Amino acid sequence: QVQLVESGGGSVQAGGSLRLSCAASGKTYRRYCMGWFRQVPGKEREGVAAIGSDGSTSYASPVKGRFTISQDNAKNTLYLQMNSLKPEDTAMYYCASRPCWYGGSWWGYDYWGQGTQVTVSS
Numbered sequence: 001q002v003q004l005v006e007s008g009g010g011s012v013q014a015g016g017s018l019r020l021s022c023a024a025s026g027k028t029y030r031r032y033c034m035g036w037f038r039q040v041p042g043k044e045r046e047g048v049a050a051i052g053s054d055g056s057t058s059y060a061s062p063v064k065g066r067f068t069i070s071q072d073n074a075k076n077t078l079y080l081q082m083n084s085l086k087p088e089d090t091a092m093y094y095c096a097s098r099p100c101w102y103g104g105s106w107w108g109y110d111y112w113g114q115g116t117q118v119t120v121s122s
Contacts, residue, residue: 001026002024002025002097002111003025003026004024004095004097004112004113005023005114006020006021006022006114007020007021007022008020009116009117011119011121012118012121013120014085014086014087014120014121016085016120017082017083017084019080019081019082020036020080020082020093021079022034022077022078022079022080022095022113023075023077024077024078024095024097025076031053031099032097032100033051033099033100034051034071034096034097035047035050035051035095035097035106035109036050036078036080036093036094036096037093037096038092038093038094038118039091039092039115040090040092046060047060047106048060048067048080048093049063049067049068049069049080050069050105050106051070051078053100057069058105062088066083066085067082067083068080068081068083069081078095082118085118085120087121089118090118090120091117092116092117092118093115093116093117093118095113096111096112096113097110097111097112098110098111
């Protein structure tokens, strides 16, 4: 059983920045990997950023160059630094966890946080 709790969301003007955090506890996997997803009502949930067991990162094309995923293993915390925010980034952002043996970047996530809302105004 893994518990994930996101924080750091809020409302910002276009061009602003936010840093999301995801605190993880109760890990059941020897090795697990993390990702960030987002969802807007009426649209499919989409992957935003993911990090592998070797520290490699993957980003969805709309956020490349603007968002950075990182983790602090000592604190069991995942981060998403979001810069140059656009109104199109407005969504509920979710932290998720998966066993590291899954291939690709967007599959196999079995634990999810409650989400944190990000709203970007023009």
